[in-house]
Amino acid sequence: MRATLSGDRVLLRPLDAENIPLVISWLRDPDVNRYMLSGHEPISVEDEARWYAEMLASESDLVLQIHDAGTGRYLGNTGLHRIDRTHRSGELGIMIGDKVQWGLGYGRDAMIALLRHAFGELGLHRVHLRCHPDNRRGLAAYRAIGFTEVGREREAIFIEGEWQDHLVLDMLEHEFRELHGDTA
Ligand SMILES: CC(C)(COP(=O)(O)OP(=O)(O)OC[C@H]1O[C@@H](n2cnc3c(N)ncnc32)[C@H](O)[C@@H]1OP(=O)(O)O)[C@@H](O)C(=O)NCCC(=O)NCCS
Numbered sequence: 001m002r003a004t005l006s007g008d009r010v011l012l013r014p015l016d017a018e019n020i021p022l023v024i025s026w027l028r029d030p031d032v033n034r035y036m037l038s039g040h041e042p043i044s045v046e047d048e049a050r051w052y053a054e055m056l057a058s059e060s061d062l063v064l065q066i067h068d069a070g071t072g073r074y075l076g077n078t079g080l081h082r083i084d085r086t087h088r089s090g091e092l093g094i095m096i097g098d099k100v101q102w103g104l105g106y107g108r109d110a111m112i113a114l115l116r117h118a119f120g121e122l123g124l125h126r127v128h129l130r131c132h133p134d135n136r137r138g139l140a141a142y143r144a145i146g147f148t149e150v151g152r153e154r155e156a157i158f159i160e161g162e163w164q165d166h167l168v169l170d171m172l173e174h175e176f177r178e179l180h181g182d183t184a
Contacts, residue, residue: 011067
């Protein structure tokens with residue numbers, strides 16, 4: 001799926017395969033991937049290119065690049081996965097790969113723009129996400145936006161030779177509207 005969305009400070013644009021080497025360098029950075037559920041194994045250009053093609057063709061995934069709206073600087077990716085038309089739900093993921101840009105509000109703005117699209121145009125009722133319990137920055141950002149922690153899935157991921165838990169947070173359409181205004 002493709003879309004171009006705008007937030008207050010960010011533009012969200014369709015994936016561009018030219019950025020694959022940069023994205024791979026972000027995914028290899030231990031500061032960036034520490035809590036990412038995609039794991040820490042190195043990803044090859046071929047595998048990433050296959051994933052880009054799959055995402056762009058998919059009817060149940062929407063992955064977008066996050067750019068600074070003013071400068072155009074490419075900052076990371078965010079997306080909705082496993083979009084389910086029957087139950088009107090989807091799972092959010094985000095990575096600001098350019099780590100010097102953390103804590104400046106880009107993550108917040110990008111997620112709000114994506115959620116506005118999810119609850120508006122795509123008509124979703126619920127968006128959830130999974131987060132490592134030690135990802136304090138991520139959890140602070142999700143809670144600040146209005147996600148609620150709804151559970152903990154035990155030993156759900158295998159990272160660095162260990163089974164680890166992750167937390168589940170979610171947001172409902174009416175909660176988004178109450179906090180962030182209309183989706184139209
Ligand atoms: C998690 C991530 C998406 C957050 O994006 P960000 O741009 O750094 O966060 P923002 O600047 O938008 O901050 C959003 C909120 O979190 C709070 N926050 C951000 N960093 C924080 C920190 N280190 N400690 C406490 N609160 C923090 C901010 O105060 C802000 O709240 P506010 O809007 O009420 O002021 C980003 O840091 C990232 O991509 N990290 C690496 C990859 C990753 O962990 N992805 C998530 C996997 S589940």
